[in-house]
Amino acid sequence: MTVVMKMKDIFDCKLLMVDDEPELRKMVNEILRREGFVKIISASNCNEARQIFIHEKPDGVILDVSLPDGDGFSLLSEIRTTSAVPVLFLSARDEDENRLLGLGLGADDYITKPFLPRELTLRLRAVLSRAYFPVILKRTEKPIFRLGKTKIDLNSGAVITKNDQLMLTAKEFALLEKLYENRGNIVTGDSLCRAAWSDNLYGYENTLMVHIRRLREKIEPEPSTPRYLLTVRGLGYKLTGVEDR
Amino acid sequence: MKNLMKILTRYVLSAAGVALILLVVNFAALITWTTQSGKTVRKNYDIAQIADSLLRSDGGYTLPETARNKIETNRQWAMLIDNNSGTVIWSLNQPSEVPQSYTVSDVAGFTRWYLNGYPVTVWKHPDGLFVLGNEKDSVWKYCVTEPMAIMDNAGVWIIIILILNSLVAVLLALLFGLRLFRSLKPLAKGIEDMAEKRPVELSTCGLLGDLAAGINDTSAQLKRQEAALSKRDNARTTWIAGISHDIRTPLSIVMGYSNQLEEDAELPQSKREQAGIIRRQSERIKTLVSDLSLASKLEYDMQPIRRSEIALAALLRQTAVDFLNSGLSDSYDLDVIIKEDAQNAMISGDEELLRRAVSNLIANCIQHNPNGCAIKVTLEKTLGNCSLTVSDNGVGFKQEMLDDLNHPKNSARLENHGLGLTIVRQIIKAHGGITKFYNLAEGGCTVVLSLP
Structure with missing residues (x-):
């Protein structure tokens, strides 16, 4: 825990990169440095990785599945006996995906080769933040956003207009939160139902429609001609025009 | 086993038939034989005629020449x-050993049996009893008396x-047939x-041992071939998986650097665009490599199917939404129509694979109609199956491609249009369904997936 305390942000993490291809190591190294990570150590096989792991105690590991002297899965099992360090797998085989999905190996995430630099950095940052800056610390803060002149505070579930303040019901809140998370994108009726009622859409079509209508009455200036909460016929709904405070 | 029963029945019936025919033929032969031989005897020998021609003439008897000749040529005698008086007149x-006088009991004896060893026949004459004798041992006499x-x-x-x-014949045939049946049964089972x-692994003892050994050999041969x-x-799939694995690492490096160049603000716009092209083409190779690997695994049943209960309507909506959210151009119109009876259609299948099948079909419509088209995804229930249709109003399939898709000769063949549609068919097949490709009369094409 002392480590966590000392750490200012995830870029302070000491990273261990294990892959047998030197060119790939070099590229990943570059990508990570560009992103802002500074402490990066590389290893080209299991044995080297083992040594470095003991002496350097890295805060995060990027691990290739197939290595010349063993596979990443067994190396992970070894690591897991002594440490809960976040591990991101790099896999080059479709079969690995099956194992990664099927077995609870204790990997935090995985990327299939070939990958774009952005994929790698996004996933790595997610894995590291989850491990060292857990959501619990940030949970108190939910977004506040605007739809035109209406302000919506997801902390209190309040819809604030110039001369009025309305409260969202629990279901309306769940629906709006889901729509906000996917703002600008279509959300299927199925996903909305799972968010609000933890069930499939079948049988809830009318209920969903009624709740969307009530939600519109609260957030739309003209509920009959919606501008922000749009219907995508046959598929679902979409929240547009969101301005983050 | 049913065939064997039929063979047995036929065998028994034919055996019974053979027995019956033999019996009838024998009867007929017996009857013709007796009547024929009876006729020959009667022709040479008519005692009634001879007896009647013996006439009394002045104290003696005369026999006409013809009758006398007949008796003599046949080496017979008469009295x-x-x-x-019972005396010979x-x-x-x-013959000399034949007596000259007879009592009633003598007469009764020789009419039935023999006279001193001579077979004789008798006829009634106006003056007494006419006796015609044959040579010794020339006739077998037996008197039949039945109640x-x-x-x-x-x-x-x-x-x-x-x-x-015929009953006995059938029973015997059944008995032998059953023995044959019992020895054939393991062979039939083996086949x-x-x-x-x-x-x-059949026992090679007994009458049909050679046959059993032959079947054993054939089975072993088949086993060897199947294993080979x-x-x-297996080797092919592993090989393809190995190649795709080996391509992925260098491709990562190509994609990584080209993407970095693409986003490098220091480079001129034209160079960045070129880097973007390299990156996009690398992504095409990436898709191709994973398609190739998946197609070969599906082809040889090595792709694990992770089954779960899937709401098809939700899957279709989500797939369509994923396309729309990833920035589908406005020139495309993507519609999802779920028929009333299919709203709650659930099937057991691999969600990831089915999603891939549907998105491959939508992607195919987009790819082949670069100027835009209207894509319609429909789900309905037909005859207890879920029928999933993806159609567009675009250019449609070329005829030879349509033939190829509907009647695949070599399903893992790499077409110039990639493996997308091949994978669709393989995924549906792995789920026990059928894939049909059509061109529409009004333009465009449609692909129907029927899932049980």
């Missing part, structure tokens, strides 16, 4: 015994005997097993 060639009751029922008896005969690819085939399939 006439007086009715009152006329004779011709009478009237037996002769009355002769017809019934003959029928009963016939029936009994059946062989057809279903189960190992066959599956080894080859």
